[in-house]
Amino acid sequence: MHTGTLLRTIASHGLWVECRACGHSSTLSVADLLEQTKQDATIRDVLPRLKCSKCRGKQIGEFRIISPDVSTGHERMRTPPEQL
Secondary structure, three states: OOOOOEHHHHHOOEEEEEEOOOOOEEEHHHHHHHHOOOOEEEEEHHHHHHHOOOOOOOOOEEEEEOOOHHOOOOOEEEEOOOOO
16 A cells, blocks of 8 residues: 555656755656656655755755646756756
8 A cells, every 4th residue: 555646646747845954946857756766656755765956965845746737937847866
């Protein structure tokens, strides 16, 4: 049994994450995250693997699932492995 949102169910969405250590934030492409992990991965599976591109910290503060129509025009989604 999975706990959390399966990435494959939100593949067209973005994932906004914020670094707890330095406050830097970025919006990641869920489709790109999904390509680099197993098909039944959840957001909870991916969060511990993220690393801030600014301070190199691995402390995710807040995160939000961003609807595809909301993420258009916002910060360009970045591609892993330097996700945040």
